[in-house]
Amino acid sequence: QLQISSPEHKVFGTPDVDEPVSDTCCSGCGAMLHCTAIEAPGYLPSEKYKALLQEGNLAKATCQRCHLLTHHHKALNLQVSRDQYKAVVQQIRPHRALVLLIVDLLDLPDSIVPDLPEAGGDQQARGRPRQQDRPAARRLARLPAADQAAARPVLAKTGYGIENLITSLQRSWKYKGDVYLVGSANAGKSTLFNTLLESDYCKSKASDVIHKATISPWPGTTLNLLKFPIINPTPHRMFKRQERLAEASRQTESELSQEELRRLRHFSKQGYLVGRIGRTFRSNSGSRPGVFEFDPDSLAFGGNEDEETTTGPSKAPVEFTHNELKDAHWLYDTPGIMKEKDILSLLNDQEVRSVVPTHAIVPRTFVLKPSMSLFVGALARIDFLEGNKSCWFSVVASSHVPVHITSLEKADSIYEKHAGHILLGVPMGGSERMKEFPALVPQEFRLEGRGYLEAAADIKLSSAGWVAVTAVEGDQVSLRVHGPEAAGFSLRTPPLLPHIVSLKGERIRKSAAYKPMKPQGLLDTGLSAKGQIDREASWQQSWL
Template structure:
């Protein structure tokens, strides 16, 4: 049950219609050169005139944060804040360059059938140890395919697809120049062409993968007594919970629910993690999971390591060594990243850590194509005790570090200090010498790989990284890799607040749109809307009657930002489609967000509907995908995380994504 405190009160009278001023040249066009040059104007009048000049050339736009950032129309106060922000940005960039001098280029999606897209070295096959070269020194850009050679039974150590050289656009392909004549033991040490390009050249190759193959791979565990760890992207649920996952796993399947990317959620009150767990459990029950089968719910960050040690402890305590463990979930929720972390933790056998290659990870959906696995370390009593001793010895240091980070966040407002982080240690180390399979040496190195027929692994239990399933309500496959990188926030989500009046439409870049239709029972002037998304996605407000015209005019420009590209790219963009049903929201609280509307992969909006009022909205996304109403909201106290309203604007100043209030 959501506990709401009356810490922030806005009486209904504050919403009643009155003369609210906001910048729109369609409603106020009294600015002239005389008043602009009049030095006797008050500061408020001067800022009002600047606000009108900012939108003089954009009659269809009522508000745009991109246009608000135009330096020539900033007030002196805004200009000082802007310069200060730029100085901090330069210092931050300089520190990053000092730590990491080489910055990788953004990923590019390349069609393997297009020979003109040669944005990588021609001698890329020389990266492979077993490539012997051609006599004439010439070969196709992606190598030679040979249908006469049978595929192998050896999976790629990066994505799990079986290695072959038959077709360039199938998972697991490597050129015949490398594949031909290789033994199974040699193939176990190399990755397919797609994983190689992702790891070395940051390029995602387009390959043919049918959705049926995903379901077929996962359905193998339906009749097996095993644990399923269902991973959910907390920034994109319920769109990251595949609707048929319960049927595929079986109704009696024991399940661990893991909410990933918790470090990116804003902290609106001290008990926010328990509230997120409650919301996640409610959503899993709505998706068809039985509460008796949900054995544990964890909140983790596969990027910062938060919650991983607690997850391993619960796996040892609840599941122990009863059967295999499968990491399942939709694409791009962090399965492969979690798999790599568990591979280097107490959950994996120490001697097998260096013999199992890490899974390929990147922002592009579907990097894992078949199952990867590692042997689970049996949690005997003595091992559990040794692990408990290590965690206990580290506990005091952990508490001290967390206290210092919290104190720093409160004093300086540093977002990184408020972010959830965790350390992952190793209690057990390998007791025998093994050859490092990835060591670089000029001499001949023996080929070392995990031998599953070894007597030590004959009765072993395994942890599997399964391929992801593309949710039908996601639209990430419509975006390029560069656009996907802008979609994911790099730090904690900073809520952005705006005022929306009936008859207005809010655009979240070119990816989503929200129309405020009307409000019944109470005659209000505006509703406060909180946007939770990456700051790379700009906000634009216009009249609903001008929304279609404005979208067509500014699509592909900096005002809407995404999607971007040439005319051919924009011609393939499907545009926005509205949901069939009008969303009716009733105000439940006076001091918190009533409900949230999920806009698929773009983010979500929180609506603070006045108490006892009934407001109607309509949401738009590509193909009308991923439009859901979430109640109770994930971040109910977003009011605490935003600043004051900007004068002569529909928007509010940015605040901090964290607070330490109860």
């Protein structure tokens, strides 16, 4: 079960157990709205619930949990079983649909849903071989060069690769049926949903009608299906879209707005892959007074023939008509499927905010001799037991999680003294917090070095990230990894980014640490496929 804890947050209003549950979903998480029980998903205080119901505005409301997540960064205690999540996702089974699997790169292969073919339907399960039997990291790491160029990264937060994703969907899937975003909890489905809502992939009016999904670092934020109507990619629309992308690719920095320029520079300085997402088709609700404008979305063949244009801004709420939606296909955001073992399930809300990255991750590399230990917060401890030479440990985790190096003989006392305090950072709350945090359980791994420039394996720390271990070629290395049993820490071979040790600066004098070296940001400007591949190849070289 999912159970999210948080410090006590004062909640105003009272429940009313006699008021029937509505048939209206929360526009933020998809749960049915009600006022009967505070601990149940979709709860609103009865005073607010009844007022919205009487005013006829319940359909646009968000539940108390979404409000606290969005505005106060507080997560109320909820319990939702894995079977409940699975039951929602299995609504896909009877439909002809495209399933987009969203994975968390910090937690491969565990963020790949193991029983996705069965959840998607019997026909899908019979029609495709079970690739889950082949390790996900191995498949990703050993893709042919041509496939690596095709498997470009998509970052919904910065917009990188989104325009290419839209073009690919419109060319390959077209308008054959619905599209579902599926994946493990906290993989980024709702962020992608919100980004596509503001893009050419949805009907032009959708962003004015549909509330954005609630996003937060807590697993299980989305509790039911959220959706928006997909635009029909007719030849006219595709042509107009390509015209806009071509024009955008020719724009120079001087032609961008100050707000857009600040955004691009902000993300690029942090080493992000950055993209620009535009709208070819817009609803006419914001037309200037006295100016008659056509909506290109409604003029395309097969579009919204019944949609009207206006000569000025409308004060009435924007709504879809029956004719606009009667034959529509939809993109759905689904609840995250809870992983059986995940470090986030052991953390409170403040600790989750520290562990889940909010900025681009810059690897931190340390060199250790045998009989030394490395702490990743108080969440994990890696002991370097045996080896002929020093090894490099590259930590890929949030910068808010401290890394501490010590000798093996001092490791136990360091943990006892500093776990829950500033030195190790997470968990936080002192000795009282550590009394309820599970004990660290050791497991031993052996690996063989592959040389100074190539990691031998990754120590995978669940959703918190991983530590890549680089050793001298042929050297037999013995490690002991300590972590909570429920977190599911493991060894990943081959490593996800084998040459990540190259992303280190100069050695810090009298220290085991190297200066971090940020990669350059990369801007996706809507280039042609070949131009985009060339840019990404140069970025990959800077990393690998």
